[in-house]
Amino acid sequence: MYPFDYHRPASVKDAATQANDDALFLAGGQTLIPTLKQRLRQAATLIDLGAIPELRGIVLNGKTLTIGAMTSHAEVAASPDVRNAIPALADLAGKIGDPQVRNCGTLGGSIANNDPAADYPAALVALGATVHTNTRSLKAEDFFTGMFETALGVGELVVKVDFPLAKRAAFAKFRNPASRYAIAAVFVAETDAGVRVAVIGAGPGVFRVPEMESALAKTFSAAALSGIAVSADGLNEDMHATADYRAHLIGVMAARAVASLT
Amino acid sequence: MTKVSITVNGTAQAADLDPRTLLVDFLRDHLRLTGTHVGCDTSQCGACTVHLDGRAVKACTLLAAQVDGKAVTTIEGIAKDGVLHPMQAAFREHHGLQCGFCTPGMVMTAIAMAKDSAGEPLTEAKIREELEGNLCRCTGYQNIVRAIAAGAAAMKAG
CATH class of the missing domain: 3.30.465.10 (Uridine Diphospho-n-acetylenolpyruvylglucosamine Reductase; domain 3)
Structure with missing residues (x-):
C-alpha cells in the first residue's frame, strides 16, 4: 500500500467534510483494501465509515x-x-x-x-x-x-x-467455479411498478432486459421467456466466458429465477 | 500514525501504528501472535481468519485501525487453562490437517460456523458451503468436514 492518512469520523457530516479529490471512503474494505495492497489504487486520505x-x-x-x-x-x-x-x-x-x-x-x-x-x-x-x-x-x-x-x-x-417490497422476486447466479464471482446473474422482481429483469456479471454494468420484462408482464412463467434471445453485443468476453455464452446464460438464469417463483 | 486500542484474547492492547498496518501484521509482528497465518494475502485462503466481536473475518483484509475499540480472538485465545477448545480437539481426533498451515483459520471459521448455526443442524453440505472462504491444499477436506461436525457437536454438548 502507498501511504495514506487515516480518518475515522463519527458522523456523515464529518465524513463529507473530510473528503476531497484525493480521498477515498472506506466501507467494509473487502474490495478496497486488496486493491490498495496491490497498489492498483492510492489515496492521500482514507476516510473509514465504520x-x-x-x-x-x-x-x-x-x-x-x-x-x-x-x-x-x-x-x-x-x-x-x-x-x-x-x-x-x-x-x-x-x-x-x-x-x-x-x-x-x-x-x-x-x-x-x-x-x-x-x-x-x-x-x-x-x-x-x-x-x-x-x-x-x-x-x-x-x-x-x-x-x-x-x-x-x-x-x-x-x-x-x-x-x-416485491410481490415476488428471485435471484439466480451462475458463478465462476474458481473465483465464485458471477459470470451472469439475473434478478427478477414483480413490484407495484411491474416486472423487472436486471442482469449483472454479463455486461460492463447492470442492465435490464425489456423483452423479458414485457413477456413476463403478460405471462409470469419460465415458458414465456423461451425464444427471447439476448444480444451478445457489448457483453463481456474474457478467458472465463465468451459474450455469446454470457448472452445464453442470461436466458437460462432468468428462466431459473422465474421457475423458482412459479 | 494512528492510535489503536484493541482487546486481543481478552487483553487490552494499545499501539501507535502506521495506518497501513493490517490486522494480521499487528497480530503477528507487534504482538508476536504468529498462530494466525498469512497464506494468499489476497482475501481468498482464510488462513488469517480470526474472530472480530465473535464473527469470522480475514485479518489480511482489515486495517488494524478499523478494529479500534473492538475485541479480536485468535487461535491462541481459544484453549482454556491448557485444555484444547472442543474444535481443536476434534481436529486432532479426526486428523483434520496434514501440513497444518491452514488449520488455525479452519478452526476459527469452524467455531464461528458452529455458533452461527445454533438453531439449524450443521449438515455436511452446510459445512462445505460455510468453508468456502478457507482453502486447504493437503487434505481434500474430508477429515476437516468430519472434524467440524464432531467439534460442533462437542461444543453443543459442552
Whole structure:
C-alpha cells in the first residue's frame, strides 16, 4: 500500500467534510483494501465509515425496506425483516463472496464500487430501489452509470437504500467455479411498478432486459421467456466466458429465477 | 500514525501504528501472535481468519485501525487453562490437517460456523458451503468436514 492518512469520523457530516479529490471512503474494505495492497489504487486520505452509527441498520416500514449503507452482507442475509419482506434480497446477500467477506462487506461499499460482477446492483435495479446519499436521492438506474462508475460526486456517500417490497422476486447466479464471482446473474422482481429483469456479471454494468420484462408482464412463467434471445453485443468476453455464452446464460438464469417463483 | 486500542484474547492492547498496518501484521509482528497465518494475502485462503466481536473475518483484509475499540480472538485465545477448545480437539481426533498451515483459520471459521448455526443442524453440505472462504491444499477436506461436525457437536454438548 502507498501511504495514506487515516480518518475515522463519527458522523456523515464529518465524513463529507473530510473528503476531497484525493480521498477515498472506506466501507467494509473487502474490495478496497486488496486493491490498495496491490497498489492498483492510492489515496492521500482514507476516510473509514465504520464508526458512524447512522449508516447502519435495517428498518421495515410499510411497503419499504430500508438498509443502511454500512450494514454487512451477513446482517442482511440473517435479518428476519429482510427474509420476510424480500427473501430474494436475503438470498442474494447470503451468496456474496464467502462467510468472512460477508461479515465485513457492506451494501454501500458494494454499490459505490459498482463492480460489473457485484450482485447488489441487480437487486437495486430490479426492485426499483432508491439510493439516498448525504446530499440527494437517486433512482438505482441513475445511480449506476458504468463499469466501476456511479453518480457519486466528491464528498458524496451512500447513506441508505430504500427497497420497495416485491410481490415476488428471485435471484439466480451462475458463478465462476474458481473465483465464485458471477459470470451472469439475473434478478427478477414483480413490484407495484411491474416486472423487472436486471442482469449483472454479463455486461460492463447492470442492465435490464425489456423483452423479458414485457413477456413476463403478460405471462409470469419460465415458458414465456423461451425464444427471447439476448444480444451478445457489448457483453463481456474474457478467458472465463465468451459474450455469446454470457448472452445464453442470461436466458437460462432468468428462466431459473422465474421457475423458482412459479 | 494512528492510535489503536484493541482487546486481543481478552487483553487490552494499545499501539501507535502506521495506518497501513493490517490486522494480521499487528497480530503477528507487534504482538508476536504468529498462530494466525498469512497464506494468499489476497482475501481468498482464510488462513488469517480470526474472530472480530465473535464473527469470522480475514485479518489480511482489515486495517488494524478499523478494529479500534473492538475485541479480536485468535487461535491462541481459544484453549482454556491448557485444555484444547472442543474444535481443536476434534481436529486432532479426526486428523483434520496434514501440513497444518491452514488449520488455525479452519478452526476459527469452524467455531464461528458452529455458533452461527445454533438453531439449524450443521449438515455436511452446510459445512462445505460455510468453508468456502478457507482453502486447504493437503487434505481434500474430508477429515476437516468430519472434524467440524464432531467439534460442533462437542461444543453443543459442552
